Amino acid sequence: MSALLEISGLTAHYGDFQALFGVDLALEAGQTVAIIGANGAGKTTLMRAITGIAKVTAGSILLNGAEMSRRAAPDILTAGIAMVPEGRKLFPSLTVEENLRIGAHARQGNGFWTLERLYTLFPILRERRDHPGTALSGGQQQMVAIGRALMSNPTVLLCDELSLGLAPVVIREIYAAFPTIRESGTSIIVVEQDIGQALKVADHVHCMMEGRVTLSGRPADLSREAIHDAYFGVNHA
Amino acid sequence: MIWLDTLIQGILLGGLYALFAAGLSLVFGIMRLVNLAHGDLIVLGAYLILGLGTATGLHPFLAAALALPLMFALGWALQSALLNRVLGDDILPPLLVTFGLSVVIQNALLMGFSADSRKLPIGPIEAQSLPLGPVTVGAMPLITFGSAIVVILGLNWLFYHTALGRAFRATSDDPVTAQLMGIRPRRIFAVATGIAMVVATIAALYLGARANFDPAIGPARLLYAFEAVIIGGLGSLWGTLAGGLVIGVAQAMGAAINPEWQILAGHLAFVAVLLVRPRGLFPRAND
Ligand SMILES: Nc1ncnc2c1ncn2[C@@H]1O[C@H](COP(=O)(O)OP(=O)(O)OP(=O)(O)O)[C@@H](O)[C@H]1O
Ligand SMILES: [Mg+2]
Numbered sequence: 145m146s147a148l149l150e151i152s153g154l155t156a157h158y159g160d161f162q163a164l165f166g167v168d169l170a171l172e173a174g175q176t177v178a179i180i181g182a183n184g185a186g187k188t189t190l191m192r193a194i195t196g197i198a199k200v201t202a203g204s205i206l207l208n209g210a211e212m213s214r215r216a217a218p219d220i221l222t223a224g225i226a227m228v229p230e231g232r233k234l235f236p237s238l239t240v241e242e243n244l245r246i247g248a249h250a251r252q253g254n255g256f257w258t259l260e261r262l263y264t265l266f267p268i269l270r271e272r273r274d275h276p277g278t279a280l281s282g283g284q285q286q287m288v289a290i291g292r293a294l295m296s297n298p299t300v301l302l303c304d305e306l307s308l309g310l311a312p313v314v315i316r317e318i319y320a321a322f323p324t325i326r327e328s329g330t331s332i333i334v335v336e337q338d339i340g341q342a343l344k345v346a347d348h349v350h351c352m353m354e355g356r357v358t359l360s361g362r363p364a365d366l367s368r369e370a371i372h373d374a375y376f377g378v379n380h381a
Numbered sequence: 382m383i384w385l386d387t388l389i390q391g392i393l394l395g396g397l398y399a400l401f402a403a404g405l406s407l408v409f410g411i412m413r414l415v416n417l418a419h420g421d422l423i424v425l426g427a428y429l430i431l432g433l434g435t436a437t438g439l440h441p442f443l444a445a446a447l448a449l450p451l452m453f454a455l456g457w458a459l460q461s462a463l464l465n466r467v468l469g470d471d472i473l474p475p476l477l478v479t480f481g482l483s484v485v486i487q488n489a490l491l492m493g494f495s496a497d498s499r500k501l502p503i504g505p506i507e508a509q510s511l512p513l514g515p516v517t518v519g520a521m522p523l524i525t526f527g528s529a530i531v532v533i534l535g536l537n538w539l540f541y542h543t544a545l546g547r548a549f550r551a552t553s554d555d556p557v558t559a560q561l562m563g564i565r566p567r568r569i570f571a572v573a574t575g576i577a578m579v580v581a582t583i584a585a586l587y588l589g590a591r592a593n594f595d596p597a598i599g600p601a602r603l604l605y606a607f608e609a610v611i612i613g614g615l616g617s618l619w620g621t622l623a624g625g626l627v628i629g630v631a632q633a634m635g636a637a638i639n640p641e642w643q644i645l646a647g648h649l650a651f652v653a654v655l656l657v658r659p660r661g662l663f664p665r666a667n668d
Binding site: 195196217222229233238293 | 547553
Protein backbone atom coordinates (compact mmCIF):
# COMPACT_ATOMS: atom_id res chain seq x y z
CA MET A 145 0.00 0.00 0.00
CA SER A 146 1.45 3.36 -0.95
CA ALA A 147 1.23 6.34 1.35
CA LEU A 148 -1.06 9.34 1.03
CA LEU A 149 1.93 11.65 0.65
CA GLU A 150 5.20 10.17 -0.50
CA ILE A 151 8.31 12.29 -0.74
CA SER A 152 11.49 10.82 -2.16
CA GLY A 153 14.95 12.13 -2.97
CA LEU A 154 13.80 15.73 -2.53
CA THR A 155 16.40 18.44 -2.99
CA ALA A 156 15.95 22.21 -2.91
CA HIS A 157 18.29 25.16 -3.41
CA TYR A 158 18.36 28.86 -2.61
CA GLY A 159 20.50 30.02 -5.51
CA ASP A 160 23.75 28.09 -5.17
CA PHE A 161 23.04 27.11 -1.59
CA GLN A 162 21.62 23.60 -1.22
CA ALA A 163 19.10 23.44 1.62
CA LEU A 164 17.68 19.90 1.16
CA PHE A 165 19.71 16.80 0.28
CA GLY A 166 17.48 13.96 -0.89
CA VAL A 167 14.78 13.96 1.77
CA ASP A 168 12.54 10.86 1.98
CA LEU A 169 9.34 10.99 3.97
CA ALA A 170 5.93 9.35 3.92
CA LEU A 171 2.59 10.29 5.44
CA GLU A 172 -0.10 7.62 5.73
CA ALA A 173 -3.74 8.61 5.59
CA GLY A 174 -5.04 9.45 9.06
CA GLN A 175 -1.56 9.85 10.51
CA THR A 176 0.23 12.75 12.12
CA VAL A 177 3.92 13.04 11.34
CA ALA A 178 6.25 15.35 13.25
CA ILE A 179 9.47 16.83 11.93
CA ILE A 180 11.93 18.07 14.50
CA GLY A 181 15.35 19.61 14.12
CA ALA A 182 17.52 22.53 15.15
CA ASN A 183 17.46 26.01 13.60
CA GLY A 184 18.44 25.94 9.96
CA ALA A 185 17.93 22.18 9.56
CA GLY A 186 15.73 22.74 6.52
CA LYS A 187 12.28 22.07 8.03
CA THR A 188 10.68 25.21 6.67
CA THR A 189 12.35 24.71 3.32
CA LEU A 190 10.81 21.23 3.17
CA MET A 191 7.34 22.68 3.93
CA ARG A 192 7.81 25.38 1.31
CA ALA A 193 8.97 22.84 -1.25
CA ILE A 194 5.93 20.63 -0.65
CA THR A 195 3.55 23.58 -1.08
CA GLY A 196 5.30 24.89 -4.19
CA ILE A 197 6.61 28.10 -2.64
CA ALA A 198 10.23 26.93 -2.80
CA LYS A 199 11.49 25.42 -6.02
CA VAL A 200 12.20 21.70 -6.00
CA THR A 201 15.43 20.89 -7.86
CA ALA A 202 15.17 17.08 -7.80
CA GLY A 203 13.08 14.27 -6.38
CA SER A 204 9.36 13.73 -6.22
CA ILE A 205 6.32 14.56 -4.10
CA LEU A 206 3.40 12.23 -4.71
CA LEU A 207 -0.04 12.99 -3.32
CA ASN A 208 -2.27 9.97 -3.87
CA GLY A 209 0.17 9.01 -6.62
CA ALA A 210 -0.02 12.39 -8.43
CA GLU A 211 3.21 14.33 -8.90
CA MET A 212 3.19 17.71 -7.14
CA SER A 213 6.81 18.80 -7.38
CA ARG A 214 6.51 20.71 -10.64
CA ARG A 215 3.15 22.30 -9.96
CA ALA A 216 2.55 25.92 -8.98
CA ALA A 217 1.55 26.67 -5.38
CA PRO A 218 -2.15 27.42 -6.14
CA ASP A 219 -2.47 24.07 -7.96
CA ILE A 220 -0.94 22.21 -5.03
CA LEU A 221 -3.47 23.81 -2.70
CA THR A 222 -6.28 22.78 -5.01
CA ALA A 223 -4.88 19.25 -5.07
CA GLY A 224 -5.34 19.14 -1.28
CA ILE A 225 -2.22 20.36 0.54
CA ALA A 226 -2.65 23.41 2.78
CA MET A 227 -0.13 25.06 5.07
CA VAL A 228 -0.03 27.02 8.30
CA PRO A 229 3.14 28.94 7.49
CA GLU A 230 5.95 29.74 9.89
CA GLY A 231 5.16 33.06 11.56
CA ARG A 232 1.41 32.65 10.78
CA LYS A 233 1.49 35.19 7.95
CA LEU A 234 -2.04 36.53 8.44
CA PHE A 235 -3.10 39.20 5.97
CA PRO A 236 -2.97 42.51 7.87
CA SER A 237 -5.58 44.20 5.65
CA LEU A 238 -8.12 41.46 6.35
CA THR A 239 -10.31 40.94 9.37
CA VAL A 240 -10.27 37.64 11.25
CA GLU A 241 -13.32 36.43 9.32
CA GLU A 242 -11.91 37.59 5.99
CA ASN A 243 -8.67 35.77 6.76
CA LEU A 244 -10.71 32.63 7.32
CA ARG A 245 -12.84 33.13 4.23
CA ILE A 246 -9.87 33.66 1.96
CA GLY A 247 -8.68 30.19 2.89
CA ALA A 248 -11.65 28.94 0.85
CA HIS A 249 -10.79 31.13 -2.14
CA ALA A 250 -10.03 28.26 -4.51
CA ARG A 251 -12.36 25.74 -2.93
CA GLN A 252 -14.86 23.93 -5.09
CA GLY A 253 -17.92 22.38 -3.56
CA ASN A 254 -18.61 21.62 0.06
CA GLY A 255 -16.54 19.97 2.71
CA PHE A 256 -16.35 19.45 6.43
CA TRP A 257 -14.96 22.86 7.36
CA THR A 258 -17.20 25.90 7.44
CA LEU A 259 -16.95 29.18 9.34
CA GLU A 260 -19.49 27.77 11.81
CA ARG A 261 -17.38 24.66 12.51
CA LEU A 262 -14.23 26.77 12.92
CA TYR A 263 -15.98 29.08 15.35
CA THR A 264 -17.04 26.01 17.31
CA LEU A 265 -13.47 24.75 17.31
CA PHE A 266 -12.02 28.15 18.31
CA PRO A 267 -14.88 30.11 19.96
CA ILE A 268 -12.71 33.15 20.66
CA LEU A 269 -12.45 33.78 16.92
CA ARG A 270 -16.19 34.32 16.68
CA GLU A 271 -15.90 37.13 19.22
CA ARG A 272 -13.01 38.66 17.33
CA ARG A 273 -14.35 38.06 13.84
CA ASP A 274 -14.39 41.77 12.85
CA HIS A 275 -10.99 42.66 14.29
CA PRO A 276 -7.97 42.92 12.00
CA GLY A 277 -6.29 39.51 12.04
CA THR A 278 -3.00 40.99 13.16
CA ALA A 279 -4.58 42.74 16.17
CA LEU A 280 -4.99 39.39 17.97
CA SER A 281 -2.68 37.71 20.47
CA GLY A 282 -0.12 35.26 19.11
CA GLY A 283 -2.16 32.22 20.08
CA GLN A 284 -5.34 33.61 18.56
CA GLN A 285 -3.46 34.49 15.38
CA GLN A 286 -2.25 30.90 15.24
CA MET A 287 -5.86 29.72 15.49
CA VAL A 288 -6.78 31.99 12.58
CA ALA A 289 -3.87 30.62 10.55
CA ILE A 290 -4.98 27.04 11.24
CA GLY A 291 -8.60 27.89 10.44
CA ARG A 292 -7.58 29.65 7.24
CA ALA A 293 -5.71 26.54 6.08
CA LEU A 294 -8.60 24.25 7.06
CA MET A 295 -11.10 26.32 5.05
CA SER A 296 -9.71 24.71 1.89
CA ASN A 297 -10.68 21.30 3.30
CA PRO A 298 -7.19 19.90 2.79
CA THR A 299 -6.27 16.24 2.58
CA VAL A 300 -2.90 17.13 4.08
CA LEU A 301 -2.28 19.95 6.55
CA LEU A 302 1.27 21.21 7.08
CA CYS A 303 1.92 23.15 10.28
CA ASP A 304 5.23 24.97 10.61
CA GLU A 305 6.17 25.74 14.23
CA LEU A 306 2.74 26.19 15.76
CA SER A 307 4.16 26.64 19.23
CA LEU A 308 6.81 29.23 18.43
CA GLY A 309 6.65 32.10 20.92
CA LEU A 310 3.51 30.84 22.66
CA ALA A 311 2.96 30.08 26.35
CA PRO A 312 2.58 26.38 27.27
CA VAL A 313 -1.11 26.78 28.15
CA VAL A 314 -1.79 28.35 24.75
CA ILE A 315 0.16 25.59 22.99
CA ARG A 316 -1.99 22.99 24.72
CA GLU A 317 -5.13 24.83 23.65
CA ILE A 318 -4.01 24.81 20.02
CA TYR A 319 -2.98 21.16 19.96
CA ALA A 320 -6.32 20.30 21.56
CA ALA A 321 -7.83 21.00 18.12
CA PHE A 322 -5.84 18.19 16.50
CA PRO A 323 -8.22 15.31 17.21
CA THR A 324 -11.08 17.20 15.54
CA ILE A 325 -8.86 18.02 12.55
CA ARG A 326 -7.88 14.37 12.17
CA GLU A 327 -11.51 13.26 12.47
CA SER A 328 -12.37 15.64 9.62
CA GLY A 329 -10.25 13.39 7.40
CA THR A 330 -7.12 15.51 7.29
CA SER A 331 -3.66 14.02 7.78
CA ILE A 332 -1.09 16.27 9.38
CA ILE A 333 2.62 17.08 9.25
CA VAL A 334 3.85 19.28 12.08
CA VAL A 335 7.22 20.94 12.28
CA GLU A 336 8.16 21.43 15.92
CA GLN A 337 11.17 22.61 17.87
CA ASP A 338 9.33 21.53 21.01
CA ILE A 339 10.41 17.87 21.01
CA GLY A 340 8.12 16.88 23.86
CA GLN A 341 5.09 18.26 22.00
CA ALA A 342 6.18 16.53 18.80
CA LEU A 343 6.51 13.14 20.50
CA LYS A 344 3.11 13.57 22.15
CA VAL A 345 1.15 14.40 19.01
CA ALA A 346 2.82 12.29 16.32
CA ASP A 347 2.47 8.72 15.10
CA HIS A 348 5.83 9.07 13.43
CA VAL A 349 8.78 11.41 14.04
CA HIS A 350 11.53 12.47 11.67
CA CYS A 351 14.54 14.43 12.82
CA MET A 352 16.31 16.68 10.32
CA MET A 353 19.80 18.08 10.37
CA GLU A 354 21.57 20.13 7.69
CA GLY A 355 19.03 19.32 5.01
CA ARG A 356 18.82 15.58 5.68
CA VAL A 357 16.56 13.27 7.67
CA THR A 358 18.91 11.78 10.23
CA LEU A 359 16.48 9.77 12.33
CA SER A 360 12.98 8.35 11.85
CA GLY A 361 10.73 6.23 13.97
CA ARG A 362 7.67 5.90 16.16
CA PRO A 363 7.87 8.00 19.32
CA ALA A 364 7.79 4.90 21.52
CA ASP A 365 10.76 3.38 19.69
CA LEU A 366 13.04 6.42 19.88
CA SER A 367 15.32 6.80 22.87
CA ARG A 368 16.14 10.22 24.31
CA GLU A 369 19.78 9.65 23.42
CA ALA A 370 19.05 8.80 19.80
CA ILE A 371 16.92 11.93 19.42
CA HIS A 372 19.54 14.06 21.13
CA ASP A 373 22.26 12.72 18.81
CA ALA A 374 20.16 13.23 15.71
CA TYR A 375 19.14 16.71 16.81
CA PHE A 376 22.54 18.08 17.69
CA GLY A 377 24.85 15.82 15.70
CA VAL A 378 26.50 12.77 17.25
CA ASN A 379 29.75 14.51 18.14
CA HIS A 380 27.95 17.02 20.35
CA ALA A 381 26.54 14.35 22.63
CA MET B 382 -20.28 85.01 -4.06
CA ILE B 383 -17.65 84.80 -6.79
CA TRP B 384 -15.49 82.80 -4.38
CA LEU B 385 -18.26 80.38 -3.56
CA ASP B 386 -18.79 79.92 -7.27
CA THR B 387 -15.07 79.34 -7.81
CA LEU B 388 -14.97 76.85 -4.94
CA ILE B 389 -17.83 74.85 -6.39
CA GLN B 390 -16.38 74.89 -9.90
CA GLY B 391 -13.10 73.70 -8.38
CA ILE B 392 -14.76 70.85 -6.49
CA LEU B 393 -16.54 69.72 -9.64
CA LEU B 394 -13.28 69.87 -11.61
CA GLY B 395 -11.70 67.85 -8.80
CA GLY B 396 -14.16 65.07 -9.60
CA LEU B 397 -12.60 64.79 -13.05
CA TYR B 398 -9.12 64.63 -11.55
CA ALA B 399 -10.27 61.96 -9.12
CA LEU B 400 -11.48 59.95 -12.12
CA PHE B 401 -8.06 60.37 -13.75
CA ALA B 402 -6.45 59.19 -10.53
CA ALA B 403 -8.72 56.35 -9.35
CA GLY B 404 -7.31 53.76 -11.77
CA LEU B 405 -3.76 54.77 -10.93
CA SER B 406 -4.54 54.51 -7.22
CA LEU B 407 -6.16 51.09 -7.60
CA VAL B 408 -3.21 49.64 -9.49
CA PHE B 409 -0.67 51.17 -7.16
CA GLY B 410 -2.58 49.92 -4.12
CA ILE B 411 -2.67 46.35 -5.35
CA MET B 412 0.68 45.81 -7.07
CA ARG B 413 2.85 48.83 -6.19
CA LEU B 414 3.09 49.65 -9.88
CA VAL B 415 3.20 53.26 -11.08
CA ASN B 416 1.85 53.21 -14.60
CA LEU B 417 3.46 56.15 -16.39
CA ALA B 418 1.25 55.48 -19.42
CA HIS B 419 -1.96 55.99 -17.42
CA GLY B 420 -2.60 59.47 -18.88
CA ASP B 421 -1.99 58.24 -22.41
CA LEU B 422 -4.31 55.28 -21.84
CA ILE B 423 -7.02 57.76 -20.85
CA VAL B 424 -6.39 59.71 -24.07
CA LEU B 425 -6.45 56.43 -25.99
CA GLY B 426 -9.83 55.78 -24.38
CA ALA B 427 -11.08 59.16 -25.57
CA TYR B 428 -10.05 58.36 -29.15
CA LEU B 429 -11.66 54.94 -28.86
CA ILE B 430 -14.96 56.55 -27.77
CA LEU B 431 -14.63 59.07 -30.62
CA GLY B 432 -13.91 56.32 -33.16
CA LEU B 433 -16.72 54.05 -31.95
CA GLY B 434 -19.13 57.00 -32.00
CA THR B 435 -18.13 57.95 -35.53
CA ALA B 436 -18.34 54.38 -36.79
CA THR B 437 -21.71 53.55 -35.23
CA GLY B 438 -23.34 56.99 -35.08
CA LEU B 439 -23.95 56.47 -31.36
CA HIS B 440 -23.87 59.29 -28.81
CA PRO B 441 -20.52 59.45 -26.93
CA PHE B 442 -22.18 58.18 -23.74
CA LEU B 443 -23.29 55.02 -25.53
CA ALA B 444 -20.01 54.74 -27.42
CA ALA B 445 -18.27 54.88 -24.04
CA ALA B 446 -20.40 51.96 -22.86
CA LEU B 447 -19.13 50.01 -25.87
CA ALA B 448 -15.56 51.06 -25.10
CA LEU B 449 -15.70 49.80 -21.48
CA PRO B 450 -15.33 46.07 -22.21
CA LEU B 451 -12.75 46.75 -24.90
CA MET B 452 -10.65 48.80 -22.51
CA PHE B 453 -11.03 46.14 -19.82
CA ALA B 454 -9.68 43.59 -22.28
CA LEU B 455 -6.84 45.92 -23.23
CA GLY B 456 -5.88 46.39 -19.58
CA TRP B 457 -6.09 42.68 -18.92
CA ALA B 458 -3.91 41.87 -21.93
CA LEU B 459 -1.43 44.64 -21.17
CA GLN B 460 -0.92 43.33 -17.64
CA SER B 461 -0.75 39.66 -18.67
CA ALA B 462 1.53 40.07 -21.67
CA LEU B 463 3.76 42.91 -20.54
CA LEU B 464 3.52 44.35 -17.04
CA ASN B 465 3.48 41.02 -15.14
CA ARG B 466 6.85 40.24 -16.70
CA VAL B 467 8.53 43.32 -15.29
CA LEU B 468 6.96 43.40 -11.80
CA GLY B 469 9.44 42.44 -9.13
CA ASP B 470 11.59 43.69 -6.30
CA ASP B 471 13.22 46.26 -8.56
CA ILE B 472 10.91 49.23 -9.20
CA LEU B 473 12.86 50.53 -12.18
CA PRO B 474 11.81 48.05 -14.94
CA PRO B 475 8.05 48.80 -14.63
CA LEU B 476 8.78 52.53 -14.73
CA LEU B 477 10.89 52.16 -17.87
CA VAL B 478 8.40 49.89 -19.59
CA THR B 479 5.38 52.09 -18.85
CA PHE B 480 7.34 55.16 -19.90
CA GLY B 481 8.10 53.42 -23.19
CA LEU B 482 4.45 52.47 -23.50
CA SER B 483 3.50 56.12 -23.02
CA VAL B 484 5.71 57.14 -25.94
CA VAL B 485 4.36 54.31 -28.10
CA ILE B 486 0.72 55.24 -27.44
CA GLN B 487 1.33 58.93 -28.14
CA ASN B 488 3.04 58.16 -31.44
CA ALA B 489 0.46 55.62 -32.49
CA LEU B 490 -2.33 58.14 -31.81
CA LEU B 491 -0.40 60.78 -33.72
CA MET B 492 -0.15 58.46 -36.73
CA GLY B 493 -3.73 57.34 -36.51
CA PHE B 494 -5.47 60.63 -35.71
CA SER B 495 -2.90 63.40 -36.50
CA ALA B 496 -2.01 66.17 -34.07
CA ASP B 497 -5.31 67.99 -34.60
CA SER B 498 -7.30 68.45 -31.45
CA ARG B 499 -10.66 66.73 -31.15
CA LYS B 500 -13.68 66.87 -28.92
CA LEU B 501 -16.46 64.40 -28.17
CA PRO B 502 -19.74 65.69 -29.66
CA ILE B 503 -22.09 65.42 -26.68
CA GLY B 504 -24.67 67.86 -28.06
CA PRO B 505 -26.96 70.27 -26.21
CA ILE B 506 -26.29 68.91 -22.71
CA GLU B 507 -22.93 70.64 -22.87
CA ALA B 508 -24.56 74.07 -22.61
CA GLN B 509 -27.11 73.14 -19.96
CA SER B 510 -26.77 74.33 -16.41
CA LEU B 511 -28.86 74.34 -13.30
CA PRO B 512 -29.12 76.54 -10.24
CA LEU B 513 -27.60 75.07 -7.11
CA GLY B 514 -28.47 77.42 -4.26
CA PRO B 515 -26.89 80.79 -4.96
CA VAL B 516 -24.70 79.55 -7.82
CA THR B 517 -25.26 78.04 -11.24
CA VAL B 518 -23.41 74.87 -12.22
CA GLY B 519 -23.02 73.17 -15.58
CA ALA B 520 -24.79 69.86 -16.11
CA MET B 521 -21.66 68.11 -17.40
CA PRO B 522 -19.38 69.11 -14.49
CA LEU B 523 -22.12 67.91 -12.14
CA ILE B 524 -22.48 64.59 -13.97
CA THR B 525 -18.69 64.22 -13.97
CA PHE B 526 -18.51 64.80 -10.23
CA GLY B 527 -21.40 62.42 -9.60
CA SER B 528 -19.66 59.78 -11.69
CA ALA B 529 -16.49 60.22 -9.67
CA ILE B 530 -18.40 59.61 -6.43
CA VAL B 531 -20.12 56.56 -7.90
CA VAL B 532 -16.80 55.18 -9.19
CA ILE B 533 -15.09 55.62 -5.81
CA LEU B 534 -18.08 54.09 -3.99
CA GLY B 535 -18.08 51.22 -6.47
CA LEU B 536 -14.37 50.55 -6.14
CA ASN B 537 -14.63 50.68 -2.35
CA TRP B 538 -17.49 48.23 -2.39
CA LEU B 539 -15.50 45.94 -4.68
CA PHE B 540 -12.45 46.25 -2.46
CA TYR B 541 -14.09 45.68 0.91
CA HIS B 542 -17.23 43.63 0.23
CA THR B 543 -16.46 41.10 -2.50
CA ALA B 544 -14.34 37.97 -2.75
CA LEU B 545 -12.35 39.60 -5.55
CA GLY B 546 -11.62 42.62 -3.36
CA ARG B 547 -10.52 40.30 -0.54
CA ALA B 548 -8.13 38.62 -2.97
CA PHE B 549 -6.89 42.07 -4.10
CA ARG B 550 -6.09 43.04 -0.51
CA ALA B 551 -4.51 39.71 0.37
CA THR B 552 -2.32 39.77 -2.73
CA SER B 553 -1.31 43.34 -1.98
CA ASP B 554 -0.39 42.35 1.60
CA ASP B 555 1.61 39.25 0.75
CA PRO B 556 1.64 37.69 -2.72
CA VAL B 557 3.51 34.55 -1.59
CA THR B 558 1.08 33.65 1.19
CA ALA B 559 -1.78 34.55 -1.16
CA GLN B 560 -0.61 31.71 -3.44
CA LEU B 561 -1.00 29.34 -0.49
CA MET B 562 -4.70 30.31 -0.56
CA GLY B 563 -4.95 29.26 -4.20
CA ILE B 564 -4.77 32.86 -5.44
CA ARG B 565 -2.83 33.49 -8.66
CA PRO B 566 -1.33 36.95 -8.24
CA ARG B 567 -0.75 37.48 -11.96
CA ARG B 568 -4.39 36.87 -12.74
CA ILE B 569 -5.43 39.16 -9.91
CA PHE B 570 -3.16 41.87 -11.31
CA ALA B 571 -4.59 41.42 -14.81
CA VAL B 572 -8.13 41.87 -13.52
CA ALA B 573 -7.06 44.91 -11.50
CA THR B 574 -5.51 46.61 -14.53
CA GLY B 575 -8.62 45.74 -16.54
CA ILE B 576 -10.76 47.49 -13.92
CA ALA B 577 -8.36 50.45 -13.88
CA MET B 578 -8.86 50.76 -17.64
CA VAL B 579 -12.63 50.71 -17.18
CA VAL B 580 -12.27 53.67 -14.82
CA ALA B 581 -9.87 55.31 -17.29
CA THR B 582 -12.54 55.02 -19.97
CA ILE B 583 -15.08 56.81 -17.78
CA ALA B 584 -12.44 59.51 -17.19
CA ALA B 585 -11.83 59.64 -20.96
CA LEU B 586 -15.50 60.29 -21.66
CA TYR B 587 -15.56 63.37 -19.41
CA LEU B 588 -12.11 64.50 -20.51
CA GLY B 589 -13.19 64.47 -24.16
CA ALA B 590 -16.58 65.98 -23.44
CA ARG B 591 -15.19 68.87 -21.41
CA ALA B 592 -12.43 70.19 -23.65
CA ASN B 593 -10.32 69.52 -26.71
CA PHE B 594 -7.84 66.68 -26.61
CA ASP B 595 -4.94 65.65 -28.81
CA PRO B 596 -2.40 62.79 -28.68
CA ALA B 597 0.08 64.75 -26.55
CA ILE B 598 -2.02 65.66 -23.50
CA GLY B 599 -1.63 62.34 -21.67
CA PRO B 600 1.44 63.15 -19.55
CA ALA B 601 -0.19 66.25 -18.04
CA ARG B 602 -3.28 64.19 -17.06
CA LEU B 603 -0.91 61.64 -15.51
CA LEU B 604 0.69 64.41 -13.49
CA TYR B 605 -2.65 65.62 -12.07
CA ALA B 606 -3.64 62.04 -11.35
CA PHE B 607 -0.33 61.31 -9.68
CA GLU B 608 -0.58 64.41 -7.52
CA ALA B 609 -4.12 63.47 -6.49
CA VAL B 610 -2.98 59.97 -5.48
CA ILE B 611 -0.02 61.28 -3.49
CA ILE B 612 -2.06 64.00 -1.76
CA GLY B 613 -4.67 61.43 -0.78
CA GLY B 614 -2.16 58.96 0.63
CA LEU B 615 -0.97 56.04 -1.48
CA GLY B 616 -3.55 53.32 -1.98
CA SER B 617 -6.52 55.07 -0.33
CA LEU B 618 -9.44 55.55 -2.73
CA TRP B 619 -11.28 58.16 -0.66
CA GLY B 620 -7.94 59.89 -0.23
CA THR B 621 -7.60 59.94 -4.00
CA LEU B 622 -10.98 61.68 -4.29
CA ALA B 623 -9.86 64.20 -1.67
CA GLY B 624 -6.60 64.68 -3.58
CA GLY B 625 -8.52 65.35 -6.79
CA LEU B 626 -10.64 67.94 -5.00
CA VAL B 627 -7.59 69.70 -3.54
CA ILE B 628 -6.04 70.07 -7.00
CA GLY B 629 -9.34 71.06 -8.63
CA VAL B 630 -10.09 73.73 -6.03
CA ALA B 631 -6.52 75.07 -6.11
CA GLN B 632 -6.62 75.30 -9.91
CA ALA B 633 -9.99 77.07 -9.89
CA MET B 634 -8.82 79.53 -7.23
CA GLY B 635 -5.57 80.16 -9.08
CA ALA B 636 -7.43 80.75 -12.31
CA ALA B 637 -9.81 83.17 -10.60
CA ILE B 638 -6.87 85.30 -9.54
CA ASN B 639 -5.09 85.09 -12.87
CA PRO B 640 -5.96 82.64 -15.66
CA GLU B 641 -2.30 81.88 -16.20
CA TRP B 642 -1.95 80.64 -12.65
CA GLN B 643 -4.42 77.76 -12.94
CA ILE B 644 -1.94 74.92 -13.48
CA LEU B 645 0.72 76.39 -11.23
CA ALA B 646 -1.75 76.76 -8.35
CA GLY B 647 -2.57 73.04 -8.57
CA HIS B 648 1.09 72.08 -8.34
CA LEU B 649 1.67 74.53 -5.48
CA ALA B 650 -1.21 72.99 -3.53
CA PHE B 651 0.39 69.58 -4.09
CA VAL B 652 3.71 70.79 -2.68
CA ALA B 653 1.98 72.56 0.21
CA VAL B 654 0.07 69.42 1.27
CA LEU B 655 3.24 67.33 1.13
CA LEU B 656 5.12 69.84 3.27
CA VAL B 657 2.48 69.52 5.99
CA ARG B 658 1.66 65.82 5.54
CA PRO B 659 4.50 64.02 3.75
CA ARG B 660 2.55 60.75 3.59
CA GLY B 661 -0.61 62.38 2.23
CA LEU B 662 -3.96 63.06 3.86
CA PHE B 663 -5.06 59.45 4.45
CA PRO B 664 -1.97 57.20 4.50
CA ARG B 665 -2.50 53.46 4.87
CA ALA B 666 -1.45 52.23 8.27
CA ASN B 667 0.62 49.28 7.08
CA ASP B 668 2.64 50.87 4.29
N1 LIG C 1 15.36 32.65 1.49
C1 LIG C 1 16.52 32.03 1.74
N2 LIG C 1 17.63 32.31 1.03
C2 LIG C 1 18.80 31.69 1.30
N3 LIG C 1 18.97 30.75 2.22
C3 LIG C 1 17.90 30.43 2.98
C4 LIG C 1 16.63 31.04 2.78
N4 LIG C 1 15.76 30.52 3.66
C5 LIG C 1 16.45 29.62 4.38
N5 LIG C 1 17.75 29.55 3.98
C6 LIG C 1 18.78 28.66 4.51
O1 LIG C 1 18.36 27.34 4.33
C7 LIG C 1 18.68 26.53 5.47
C8 LIG C 1 17.42 25.90 5.98
O2 LIG C 1 16.56 26.91 6.47
P1 LIG C 1 15.10 26.60 6.99
O3 LIG C 1 14.42 27.90 7.21
O4 LIG C 1 14.47 25.64 6.09
O5 LIG C 1 15.42 25.92 8.39
P2 LIG C 1 14.44 25.52 9.57
O6 LIG C 1 14.75 24.13 9.93
O7 LIG C 1 13.05 25.84 9.25
O8 LIG C 1 14.96 26.48 10.73
P3 LIG C 1 14.13 27.21 11.91
O9 LIG C 1 14.00 26.19 13.00
O10 LIG C 1 15.03 28.33 12.32
O11 LIG C 1 12.85 27.67 11.37
C9 LIG C 1 19.34 27.47 6.46
O12 LIG C 1 20.74 27.31 6.35
C10 LIG C 1 18.93 28.86 6.02
O13 LIG C 1 19.95 29.77 6.31
MG1 LIG D 1 11.63 27.04 10.05
